[in-house]
Amino acid sequence: MKIAFTGKGGVGKTTLAGLFIQALAKGEKEVLAVDCDPSINLGRALGLESARKITPIAEMEKLINERMGVSEGNKTFFKLNPKLDDIPDKFAVKSGNIKLIVMGAVEKGGSGCMCPENTFVKNLLSHLILKRGEHLVMDMVAGIEHLGRGTAESCDFVLIVVEPTLDAIGVAKKIRIFARDIGVKKIYAIGNKVRGAEDIEFIKKNIDDITLLDTIDFDECFLKKDKKDGTFEVSKKVNESIQRIKKILEEDTD
């Protein structure tokens, strides 16, 4: 299963991606957790102590220069197909069935920047999606611009997290258009921080024809999480919602 979590800032992408990764990791297969957000907090959401010390891939200048064939002072010419197959195992932080890879600031020179760092990270992301056999869960920024066409086609699901607000739903619609354009087949919304039937109705009414996979309640357990490091106790209700979503996706995987 290859999944990207996306959506407007603050809607709960990292929180839900983290819970989903932990749920998947209880199975037999390993899970590659990929933090594509420059602000880097998936490791914390997963309760990985060592996550603080990780150097993001995009900041590994020596590695990137070497793999991209860049010489000092000349970043104009570089390889388009760097060697990547050893990277996940060398640079991922491992905890049980979870392997965390932190991409770092991909958008260094603005989106579409053709610098070696950007090219390397984009290539690595494609490699992870196309060539690896583990489950893959990506925590994206409010968009999925780092996925190129061929890569996006191999992504099983783009999950757009929405809050019951017009802004979050507006962003979801834009992401959906882009995701369709680059060939993602299954694009679903997950309603988060929902406080009752009225909120669910609001999302359904405004989201047009984007399939609303499920909703997750606003839950106090997350307030406790924000006040301390490490893992936290998820409420029974949230846990049930995550399991429900996992089941729906498993049944919907080709």
Ligand SMILES: Nc1ncnc2c1ncn2[C@@H]1O[C@H](COP(=O)(O)OP(=O)(O)OP(=O)(O)O)[C@@H](O)[C@H]1O
């Ligand atoms: N169901 C929920 N109930 C209550 N609070 C929630 C819920 N889901 C997420 N939160 C809280 O919302 C805040 C934002 O969550 P999170 O950081 O996961 O969002 P994000 O979309 O990854 O944000 P960013 O765009 O900054 O990366 C956090 O404080 C988190 O604890």
Ligand SMILES: [Mg+2]
């Ligand atoms: Mg986040």
